[in-house]
Amino acid sequence: xxxQPSNLLARRKDIFSYGxxxxxxxxxxxxxxEVNGILTPCSYLQQHAPPPCDKEIGGGMGQVIHDKFVVxxxxxxxxxxxxxxxxxxxxxxxxxxxxxxAVIDKNVAEIFATQAVGLIDHFHFRAAKQTATDDKPLxxxxxxxxxxxxxxxxxxxxxxxxxxxx
Numbered sequence: 001x002x003x004q005p006s007n008l009l010a011r012r013k014d015i016f017s018y019g020x021x022x023x024x025x026x027x028x029x030x031x032x033x034e035v036n037g038i039l040t041p042c043s044y045l046q047q048h049a050p051p052p053c054d055k056e057i058g059g060g061m062g063q064v065i066h067d068k069f070v071v072x073x074x075x076x077x078x079x080x081x082x083x084x085x086x087x088x089x090x091x092x093x094x095x096x097x098x099x100x101x102a103v104i105d106k107n108v109a110e111i112f113a114t115q116a117v118g119l120i121d122h123f124h125f126r127a128a129k130q131t132a133t134d135d136k137p138l139x140x141x142x143x144x145x146x147x148x149x150x151x152x153x154x155x156x157x158x159x160x161x162x163x164x165x166x
Contacts, residue, residue: 071112075163079109117164 069083084099085092092098103109125138132138140146149157 069112069116071109071116074106074109074113078104079106080104081109081112083112 068086068088069081070088072080072082081103082100083103084101085096086098086100088100128138149155150161152158
């Protein structure tokens, strides 16, 4: 997962990236329909969740997302996973002695990629739930055309489908 993609990554049209961020402040968030990928904020749902899930602990900054990893080219010949205690930021590297491991293994990369997709779907739902209202509730699309973006070239859903359905 990417904690804060650089503006360079957001401008690269040849890279499709997925990620979850603690905060959208100062972060380039990909919007639905952009071809670059999906970056979704983590959302605290206590006021929007039914019992017993309404007992969720907020935890403050740094306590909600603590699983940090980056998967590179999981579908290619030389996939890599970067993981460890590193926050992928200079502060921890310079002051805390954080570690970062590189794992070069196709099976490991596929497992981490699958975990990333599950986490992103989970946090994307939470973010959508945060903005739902009584007038515009979070609901399934019953229009019968929810699938069209998955087959429309140039959309993030098209790139998602073609990347993960090989």
